[in-house]
Amino acid sequence: MKFQKLILTFIVILLCPVFVQKAFSRELKAYQGEITVPIQEKDIVHARNRAFQTLQNLLLSAAIQDLVGPSLFEEYRFDISRNKSLSPSEFLVSAKVLAERNETSNFYMKLEGKIEISSLSDALRNLNLILKDDPWHPVTILVESNLAIPQDRLKDRLSLFHIRLREFNFANLENFDWQVREKKEFIEALLHLFPDSKIIYLVDTIPGEDKSQVTALRAQIYRMSDLKQINSFQLNLASPVAKEKLTENNIDNFIKLFTIQSVVAGLYDEGSESNLTISVEGLSDSYIRYMFENNVLTANRAIKSYILTTISHEIATYEIQSSYSIKELEDFFRKKNPDFYFITEKGDTSNLIIETFYRFNDEVSELTEWERDESVLNLIRDSQAENEIDPNQSTADSLFNQAPDNENYIPEWIETEPNNSSRNLNNMPPASLVLGYISSRADEDVYQLKRSVNSSKLVVEWIRVGKTTLSPQLRLYDQEFAFINNYNLTGSQNRLRFQYTFKENPPHKVFLRITDKVGFIQGETGGFKSFYYLLRCYWDTGEAQVGAPLSGF
Numbered sequence: 001m002k003f004q005k006l007i008l009t010f011i012v013i014l015l016c017p018v019f020v021q022k023a024f025s026r027e028l029k030a031y032q033g034e035i036t037v038p039i040q041e042k043d044i045v046h047a048r049n050r051a052f053q054t055l056q057n058l059l060l061s062a063a064i065q066d067l068v069g070p071s072l073f074e075e076y077r078f079d080i081s082r083n084k085s086l087s088p089s090e091f092l093v094s095a096k097v098l099a100e101r102n103e104t105s106n107f108y109m110k111l112e113g114k115i116e117i118s119s120l121s122d123a124l125r126n127l128n129l130i131l132k133d134d135p136w137h138p139v140t141i142l143v144e145s146n147l148a149i150p151q152d153r154l155k156d157r158l159s160l161f162h163i164r165l166r167e168f169n170f171a172n173l174e175n176f177d178w179q180v181r182e183k184k185e186f187i188e189a190l191l192h193l194f195p196d197s198k199i200i201y202l203v204d205t206i207p208g209e210d211k212s213q214v215t216a217l218r219a220q221i222y223r224m225s226d227l228k229q230i231n232s233f234q235l236n237l238a239s240p241v242a243k244e245k246l247t248e249n250n251i252d253n254f255i256k257l258f259t260i261q262s263v264v265a266g267l268y269d270e271g272s273e274s275n276l277t278i279s280v281e282g283l284s285d286s287y288i289r290y291m292f293e294n295n296v297l298t299a300n301r302a303i304k305s306y307i308l309t310t311i312s313h314e315i316a317t318y319e320i321q322s323s324y325s326i327k328e329l330e331d332f333f334r335k336k337n338p339d340f341y342f343i344t345e346k347g348d349t350s351n352l353i354i355e356t357f358y359r360f361n362d363e364v365s366e367l368t369e370w371e372r373d374e375s376v377l378n379l380i381r382d383s384q385a386e387n388e389i390d391p392n393q394s395t396a397d398s399l400f401n402q403a404p405d406n407e408n409y410i411p412e413w414i415e416t417e418p419n420n421s422s423r424n425l426n427n428m429p430p431a432s433l434v435l436g437y438i439s440s441r442a443d444e445d446v447y448q449l450k451r452s453v454n455s456s457k458l459v460v461e462w463i464r465v466g467k468t469t470l471s472p473q474l475r476l477y478d479q480e481f482a483f484i485n486n487y488n489l490t491g492s493q494n495r496l497r498f499q500y501t502f503k504e505n506p507p508h509k510v511f512l513r514i515t516d517k518v519g520f521i522q523g524e525t526g527g528f529k530s531f532y533y534l535l536r537c538y539w540d541t542g543e544a545q546v547g548a549p550l551s552g553f
Helices: 045-070 070-075 077-082 115-125 153-158 184-193 248-255 286-297 324-334 375-387
Strands: 018-025 026-038 093-105 106-116 137-142 165-171 199-207 213-223 228-242 274-281 302-313 315-322 339-347 352-356 365-367 425-426 434-436 444-450 457-466 471-476 483-488 497-499 509-518 530-539
Touching: 026 045, 026 093, 026 115, 026 434, 045 070, 045 077, 045 093, 045 106, 045 115, 070 077, 070 365, 137 153, 153 165, 153 248, 153 324, 213 286, 228 248, 286 302, 286 315, 286 339, 286 352, 324 339, 324 352, 324 434, 365 444, 365 530, 375 530, 434 444, 457 509, 483 509, 509 530
Parallel strands: 137 165, 137 199, 274 352, 365 425, 425 444
Antiparallel strands: 018 026, 026 106, 093 106, 199 213, 213 228, 274 315, 302 315, 339 352, 434 530, 444 509, 457 497, 457 530, 471 483, 471 509
C-alpha cells in the first residue's frame, strides 16, 4: 500500500504561549498543536501513536522557534532536528490530548504540552544557538574603501543572529598592510577612531602578487575592551581579480560565511567585566530574595557572577561582576520586569541603589471594618484639637476643616496586615477614612486606590495621630509602581492635604506607601518609634467627598 502524504495542520497558536507558570527556577510554557495523519491498514492505534509522537516534536520545535526566533530557526532547522539532545522527553513536562477523532481514513489529534523553558534555553546555548533575548552588544562595521559590500544585506545577515548594527563605515586602509591589520597597534588605532564601539568588524581584502588584485575577502572581529582579535575568516577566490570586478556571487558567498560559529557572539563580553555594587531594598523575605537572585541576576547573561555581601532587614548588598557599565546596569533595572517593580538611584560611579517591589499575582486584600476603640478616638480628638479650622475653606471640601469632636473623624476601616509590599497590599475604597499603624521604622503600609471616576486629580488627606519620634513619609506611585513623589510630615506637623494632577493618561490605579523616612536603624532604642494615622483618598470630581459617619464621639 502506498504511503499516504502526512497532512499537518499546525496552528498559529504554537507561537503564542497560552500558559506561564514559574516555580522557582523552572519556567513552564504551554503550546498547542493539531495534526491529521493517515490510517494505514485500518490500524487506528498506530495512527494515534504516530500523531502523538509527531505532535510532541512539533511542540518542542515551536518552543525552540519561540526562543531563537523564526529566521534563525529556519536557517538551522536541519541541525536542530537531528540533534539528539533536543528530545521531547528531556523538556516536555506534561502532555494533554485536547481532542482526537477518527475521520474515515485519517486520524485527527489536538495536543497541549508544557515545555520546561529554562532547561531548553540552556541546551540551545550549549549548541551555540543565540536566543533572541540574549543581550549582545551592537557592532561597528568598517569596510575597506571601494569594496562593494552592501550594508543592508550584511545587516540582515547579522540580525539573523540578533546582532544589531551600530555603525557602518568605509575606511581607507591603503597605509596599512593587510598583515598589519591583525596586530594590536592597529586595533588601538581603531579604538581612538571609534571610542564608543565595543565590537568592530573589519571587512577587507587580501592582495595577490599584483597589488591591484585581490585573492580573498576577509572579516576580522575585534573586541575593544582588551584590544583582542577574537576571530577571523575569509573567502578565497578561485583566481585573483580586481576589487571592482568582484561578482555578485563572490559577495553572496562571503556574506554567508557570517554564521553562529564565525560571529562568536559569546565572546563579546569577555575581558570587559567590571565589579559593581548594588544595594537592594525590599528583599527581607527569603523567597523574594531568591526570586530576585534567580529571575533577575542569574537570568541576565551580562551579569557573570554575584556575591551577597551584607543583608539586613532593609538592605541586601551584592557585588556583581558584569559587562555592564553603571549606566547600562541602571538602564537594565529601569526596564519593565515580569517579577519586580524597580526604582533606581545611582549612588556613585560603581554603586546602584535599587528599591524593589515584588509582583505577586497583584493580590490585594480588603480592609477590615474598624471596631470602636475609645483610646484611639481620644488620640484622634487630641491630635485634631491642635489644629485651627480655616474659615475660608468649605467643611465639605476637606476632612481637616471638621471640629475635633466631629463624627467624620471616626475611621470606617483599619488596615489588614500584612500590607507592607506590592506582594501584600490593601485595597482602599475612595473617600473612606482608614486607620493605620506604623509599628517601627522598618514597618510600612501599602495601599491601592483605583480610579473609578473620570478625573485626573488625586486628593490625599493624611493625619498623624499621637506622639512619635519617627519621620512619617507618604510616597506616591503610578500603576506600574513607578515613583511619582514623596510627602513628609516634619517637626510638629501632624496633617497634610495635597492634590496631584496627572496631565495626561491618568493611571487606572495608584499606590500609596506610608513609612518612616529614615527606615530601619540597627540597634536603635528609645520610645515613640511608632504612630497611628488617618488616611483618606479620592479622585476629585468637584463634589463633596466627606464620607458618611458611622457614629459620633
